[in-house]
Amino acid sequence: xxxxxxxxxxxxxxxxxxxxxxxxxxxxxxxxxxxxxxxxxxxxxxxxxxxxxxxxxxxxxxxxxxxxxxxxxxxxxxxxxxxxxxxxxxxxxxxxxxxxxxxxxxxxxxxxxxxxxxxxxxxxxxxxxxxxxxxxxxxxxxxxxxxxxxxxxxxxxxxxxxxxxxxxxxxxx
Numbered sequence: 001x002x003x004x005x006x007x008x009x010x011x012x013x014x015x016x017x018x019x020x021x022x023x024x025x026x027x028x029x030x031x032x033x034x035x036x037x038x039x040x041x042x043x044x045x046x047x048x049x050x051x052x053x054x055x056x057x058x059x060x061x062x063x064x065x066x067x068x069x070x071x072x073x074x075x076x077x078x079x080x081x082x083x084x085x086x087x088x089x090x091x092x093x094x095x096x097x098x099x100x101x102x103x104x105x106x107x108x109x110x111x112x113x114x115x116x117x118x119x120x121x122x123x124x125x126x127x128x129x130x131x132x133x134x135x136x137x138x139x140x141x142x143x144x145x146x147x148x149x150x151x152x153x154x155x156x157x158x159x160x161x162x163x164x165x166x167x168x169x170x171x172x173x
Contacts, residue, residue, distance in 0.1 A: 022086035029079035062162030088121040
């Protein structure tokens, strides 16, 4: 197994690299939040058109809103998670080579200080924020399980919002 970044300067460089990566993910997810906000405003512009020209418009409006809310929740949780990882990158102690080897995919990764720091950040995040594990992709989770959780959220919100948009129930109709 190969190790690098062993000295103090290398340790700081590894932390800086990891912090830049996490910060980049935070910025990317921030732009995703702006994209969803633009989508919400675009959707608000077509609600009247949908109500006038589409059959079962209440269900369509409810499920579009549900999709926007579900995507927003996912992006917000991911943004917060990347922020937490960035804060852990500043002070976490790197994981041992043996512990990192247990999590490592030997096909694609080598054990070095950077990967040990990354795994240590993820470990600390999962330990401190257990409630987020079900809502986030990554962290050794099955992608299908995460999609199932968000699909259930989408369906529940869709039905609730569809009922809310029934004329006479919605405020202002």
